[in-house]
Each structure stands twice: as structure tokens, then as C-alpha cells.
Amino acid sequence: MPTINLVPLTTTLLAAMVVCCAAVMAQPPTQKDVYNYEAQQKAPPKTRRIVFIASKADHGPRGNHEFFAGSLYLARQINARYPGAYAVVYDEKEWPKDLSKADAIVVMLNHGGPAAADPNIKAAVARGAGFMAVHFGVEVNKGEQGNNYLSWIGGYFETFWSVNPFWVPEFAVDVKHPVAQGVKPFQIRDEWYYHMRFQPEMKGVTPILSAKAPANSINYTGTPSERGGNPDVQRAIEAGEPQVLAWAYQRPDKGRGFGFTGFHDYYNLTNDSFRSTLLNAVAWVSGLNVPKNGVPSATPTRAELDALMAEAHRAQ
Numbered sequence: 001m002p003t004i005n006l007v008p009l010t011t012t013l014l015a016a017m018v019v020c021c022a023a024v025m026a027q028p029p030t031q032k033d034v035y036n037y038e039a040q041q042k043a044p045p046k047t048r049r050i051v052f053i054a055s056k057a058d059h060g061p062r063g064n065h066e067f068f069a070g071s072l073y074l075a076r077q078i079n080a081r082y083p084g085a086y087a088v089v090y091d092e093k094e095w096p097k098d099l100s101k102a103d104a105i106v107v108m109l110n111h112g113g114p115a116a117a118d119p120n121i122k123a124a125v126a127r128g129a130g131f132m133a134v135h136f137g138v139e140v141n142k143g144e145q146g147n148n149y150l151s152w153i154g155g156y157f158e159t160f161w162s163v164n165p166f167w168v169p170e171f172a173v174d175v176k177h178p179v180a181q182g183v184k185p186f187q188i189r190d191e192w193y194y195h196m197r198f199q200p201e202m203k204g205v206t207p208i209l210s211a212k213a214p215a216n217s218i219n220y221t222g223t224p225s226e227r228g229g230n231p232d233v234q235r236a237i238e239a240g241e242p243q244v245l246a247w248a249y250q251r252p253d254k255g256r257g258f259g260f261t262g263f264h265d266y267y268n269l270t271n272d273s274f275r276s277t278l279l280n281a282v283a284w285v286s287g288l289n290v291p292k293n294g295v296p297s298a299t300p301t302r303a304e305l306d307a308l309m310a311e312a313h314r315a316q
Contacts, residue, residue: 032079034072034089041101043086048103048286050078050087051096055110055136056312065136066266067108068312069305073269074106074282077297082288099123104130104256104286108263112137112156116145125152125255130285132258134278138193146197153257154205154249158197159226163218163233166191166264169211169245173273179208179248179258179280182294186273191264194243195233209246209260209277213237246277248284256285266309269300 033039040049052071057064068091075087090096092109099105099120107115112133115121125131131152139157140149149156157164168189173180194213198205215237220229236243249257258281268274279295 032086034075034079034087037088037090037096040086040088041098046084048082048085048288049101050075050085050104050106050282050286051099051102052087052089052106052108053092053095053115054089054108055092057309058110062309063266064264065110066309066312067110067134067137067263069308070134070263070266070269071106071108072308072312073300073305074278077279077295078282078286078288081295081297082283085286085288087282096120099129102129104132104282106132106134106282106285107137108134109137112140112149113145116140116148122148126253128253128255130256130258130287132260132281132285134260135191135193135263138196138259138261142197150197150199151251152249153247153259154202154251155196155198155244155247155259157193157261160224160230161197161232162193162195162227163229164191164193164227165213165217167214167217169209169213169243171209171211171245171273173209175206175208177206177208177248178284178290179246179277181280181290181292182276183208183273183280186271188262188268188271188274189265190262190268192245193261194245195236196244196247196259196261198244198247199249204250204252205244206248206250207242207244207246208248208281210242210244212240213243246281248281256287258285267302267305269305270302272299275299 054067054071056068057066071089075089078087102124170187172185173183218229220234224230246260276294280290283290
């Protein structure tokens with residue numbers, strides 16, 4: 001039999017292995033998939049884990065309450081901007097059962113009751129996790145649910161006290177708070193809830209977006225209604241009291257909460273200050289640093305937002 005010289009073969013194999021390893025090391029890190037809940041759980045220990053829980057659109061015309069698509073947008077922006085954060089998005093019908101590692105929970109729901117009553121969220125907040133509620137997600141039932149929200153985010157929408165009109169507030173943003181960084185004065189039409197039920201004397205609550213509501217934003221005719229008007233809100237309007245439409249809450253346990261009453265209209269994400277307020281708030285409640293000019297994001301086109309809506313609807 002002929003003698004085989006193994007040295008060239010060994011050298012060739014070693015060279016191939018070096019090239020292969022170099023190629024693997026040169027590959028970009030795996031993209032953080034907002035649907036890969038297991039990957040988020042297995043992320044490095046210091047990762048800030050953010051959990052979105054969202055309702056699917058079922059609230060009238062196209063673009064209304066597109067909470068799942070909105071959550072996809074916000075989660076992916078946070079994942080792209082913060083190497084040390086990992087956000088995932090759950091459909092409320094597949095409610096997360098394990099929040100033991102969550103650093104923040106953001107709910108965009110057609111009524112916040114299920115979140116306010118969830119023992120796993122309560123346990124997460126009790127150990128210091130941030131909590132944020134958006135639009136219909138800030139409404140909960142008076143009583144135990146309302147008390148939980150007062151403890152978690154400092155306020156909530158209470159029927160027969162709060163109101164939910166469509167109007168165009170004029171926001172003057174002058175508060176010194178991380179969530180307000182990069183947010184400029186703006187006006188935009190939305191279903192902005194106001195006259196919220198807050199902690200006594202607003203203790204721990206910092207208004208981020210406030211505006212004076214016009215008299216025609218309520219329909220009070222002497223009989224209080226669930227969401228249309230009542231004597232208390234009428235007195236507040238007549239007195240010219242600024243109404244708080246988005247707020248940050250510093251809990252006594254050092255945990256963080258945030259409430260944002262707008263976002264009925266999904267396409268309002270094209271407004272830079274509207275969008276920045278939401279992104280800054282997600283970052284802040286999660287314990288992430290908010291840059292001086294706010295969390296950066298390019299203005300999304302309607303086509304890009306439509307693509308996210310299509311993705312959300314395919315998942316239904």
C-alpha cells in the first residue's frame with residue numbers, strides 16, 4: 001500500500017477550522033425575536049427583560065386600538081436601540097404565565113382589568129418590576145383593581161369620574177424628567193382620557209403631558225355618565241385646571257410606573273413627540289437610560305405601520 005502523508009491533510013483541516021471559526025465569530029448577533037419568549041428567558045442575567053401584553057384589533061375602523069401592532073413597533077425599537085434589553089410581545093389570549101424574570105410589563109389592552117387582577121403581575125411589581133399601561137389599558141374597575149393601579153402607576157381611569165373624549169390638546173412640555181427628554185410641544189387628535197383618579201395630592205406622580213380641556217370635550221347635562229361627564233370634571237374644566245394625560249410614577253419601593261391615555265389612533269406614531277413619549281416611557285419604566293434627546297427613532301411611514309398591522313392580523 002502507498003504511504004499517505006498526513007501532515008498536509010492535518011494542516012488543511014486546521015486551516016479550514018480557523019476559517020470556519022472566524023466566519024462564525026464575524027456573524028452579527030442573533031436578532032432579538034419579539035416572539036421568542038424562551039430566548040428572552042435565557043438571555044444573560046443583566047438583560048433588562050420587557051414584556052408587552054396586547055389586545056388584537058377589534059375596536060371599529062382600521063387603525064383603532066391596534067395595540068398588538070403598536071407593541072411590535074415599540075418592542076422592536078427598544079431591542080434595536082438597547083443591546084442590554086430584550087422585549088417580547090404576547091397576545092393577551094396567550095397571557096404569559098411566568099413573569100419571574102420580567103423587569104417591566106407594558107399592557108395595551110381593551111380594558112386593564114385582566115392585568116390589574118393578575119397575581120403574576122402583582123408579584124412582579126412587588127419585587128420591583130416597572131409597569132406601564134396605555135390607553136384602554138389604564139381603565140380598571142374601582143376597588144381592588146383601582147387600588148392596585150394606584151400602587152403600580154399612581155393613577156387610573158375611573159368610570160363616573162374620568163372621561164374619554166376625542167380632542168386636540170395643546171401640550172407644553174417643560175417638565176424635567178427622563179421621559180420628557182426630546183419631547184417638544186405638540187398637538188394631535190386622539191381619544192385622550194383625562195380627570196384620572198390619582199394618588200392623594202399626586203404624591204410620587206410627575207405629569208409628563210398636560211393640557212387644559214375645552215368645555216365641549218364633555219357631554220354633561222346634569223346626569224353623570226360612565227365616561228361622558230360628571231359634576232367633578234365639569235368644575236375642573238370651568239376652573240381651568242390642567243388635565244394630566246400622561247404621567248410617570250415613582251413608587252415608594254423605588255419601582256417605576258407610567259400611564260399614557262392616548263393611542264386610540266395607531267397612526268399617531270408618525271408624530272415624533274407622541275412616539276418619543278411612548279419610547280422614553282418604556283425605557284424609563286424598564287430601568288434603561290433615556291438619552292438626552294430621547295430614545296432615537298426614525299419617523300415611520302404609513303406603509304411601514306401598515307406592514308406591522310398586517311403582521312399582527314396574520315397572527316390572529
